[in-house]
Amino acid sequence: MAKMNFGGVEENVVTRDEFPLSKALETLKNETIAVIGYGVQGPGQSLNLRDNGFNVIVGQRKESKSWDKAVADGWVPGETLFEIEEACQRGTIIQYLLSDAAQIALWPTVKRHLTPGKALYFSHGFGITYKERTGIIPPADVDVILVAPKGSGTSLRKMFLEGRGLNSSYAIFQDATGKAYDRVVALGIGVGSGYLFETDFKREVYSDLTGERGTLMGAIQGLLLAQYEVLRENGHTPSEAFNETVEELTQSLMPLFAEKGMDWMYANCSTTAQRGALDWMGPFHDATKPVFEKLYKEVANGNEAQRSIDSNSQPDYREKLEAELTALRESEMWQTGAVVRKLRPENN
Numbered sequence: 001m002a003k004m005n006f007g008g009v010e011e012n013v014v015t016r017d018e019f020p021l022s023k024a025l026e027t028l029k030n031e032t033i034a035v036i037g038y039g040v041q042g043p044g045q046s047l048n049l050r051d052n053g054f055n056v057i058v059g060q061r062k063e064s065k066s067w068d069k070a071v072a073d074g075w076v077p078g079e080t081l082f083e084i085e086e087a088c089q090r091g092t093i094i095q096y097l098l099s100d101a102a103q104i105a106l107w108p109t110v111k112r113h114l115t116p117g118k119a120l121y122f123s124h125g126f127g128i129t130y131k132e133r134t135g136i137i138p139p140a141d142v143d144v145i146l147v148a149p150k151g152s153g154t155s156l157r158k159m160f161l162e163g164r165g166l167n168s169s170y171a172i173f174q175d176a177t178g179k180a181y182d183r184v185v186a187l188g189i190g191v192g193s194g195y196l197f198e199t200d201f202k203r204e205v206y207s208d209l210t211g212e213r214g215t216l217m218g219a220i221q222g223l224l225l226a227q228y229e230v231l232r233e234n235g236h237t238p239s240e241a242f243n244e245t246v247e248e249l250t251q252s253l254m255p256l257f258a259e260k261g262m263d264w265m266y267a268n269c270s271t272t273a274q275r276g277a278l279d280w281m282g283p284f285h286d287a288t289k290p291v292f293e294k295l296y297k298e299v300a301n302g303n304e305a306q307r308s309i310d311s312n313s314q315p316d317y318r319e320k321l322e323a324e325l326t327a328l329r330e331s332e333m334w335q336t337g338a339v340v341r342k343l344r345p346e347n348n
Ligand SMILES: NC(=O)C1=CN([C@@H]2O[C@H](COP(=O)(O)OP(=O)(O)OC[C@H]3O[C@@H](n4cnc5c(N)ncnc54)[C@H](O)[C@@H]3O)[C@@H](O)[C@H]2O)C=CC1
Pocket: 037, 038, 039, 040, 041, 042, 060, 061, 064, 066, 096, 097, 098, 099, 100, 102, 105, 106, 123, 124, 126, 148, 149, 150, 151, 152, 153, 154
């Protein structure tokens, strides 16, 4: 494990140099990795593992679109693709990648097949951390481990195919076999992680729920919408409002701070922009910090988890989410976005 200095703070990380793919393959050579669920993370992780040469099978409900997708991706029914229960029985490592709500429903099935020495793997600290609400309490004689890619399974796969890697955190909740560390790190490398950083299940889920509700998804949606509305209410065209709010951000400025940091973005903008942005950073920070504090509290007290369990356990949760996403897609702002994307020269 390498110690790295992050802005003055030392952390344990695992890099591909110190734990290469060859070592991961050797570590897991006698294991059957059963990836349960073929939604977003399932395809990304299982396909990367397969392409990396691991012994991997998929478990998915037969009467589902995801089953058909798995077949289309080359998983063979009866050989590498099974009903969930059969995959759990065959796997020595069970990667539990159903939606967090479905993990509660299927837990009795999975638990039956957690015989001594197997490993139970999560990509989210949810089920274990909120165990009073989920009922997910693994037997004591299995390893319980986590690799949480910090991004969508779609990006995990795309970046793998581009020869890149998405960073992941890893954690060990229970080391029954003495092999949990090697197993978790080998799996983290195998699924296509960039580097791995250490966490525990609770810190993973608290930070993840905060991040996706915050800057990664919820906060950015709210922030962009607020600016777009103000520009529109003051007579600016959709084209101007969208370009000045979203297109310039994703196409010009975000790539700059992705490449070399926020200061690099500043250095490549006008001194007019730099002066104004540095001045307005403060008011935006002060206006949003209390919202982030409230959000973190709601995560830590379990309310956010309960809301998610309650809504995503309803039989029609997919239809309800889809209706909300349709409304978002059909809003003026994102209809404008569709046209703006179509007008990108590379899309013509
Ligand atoms: N979506 C992502 O990219 C990320 C997800 N995660 C975590 O990975 C895990 C999997 O998440 P996703 O891939 O988003 O899951 P998902 O919402 O795409 O669902 C995965 C699978 O669950 C199955 N499923 C749903 N309800 C079911 C039921 N009642 N019975 C049987 N199967 C059912 C679906 O058929 C689907 O194949 C979760 O713990 C999530 O928090 C972590 C990082 C990113």
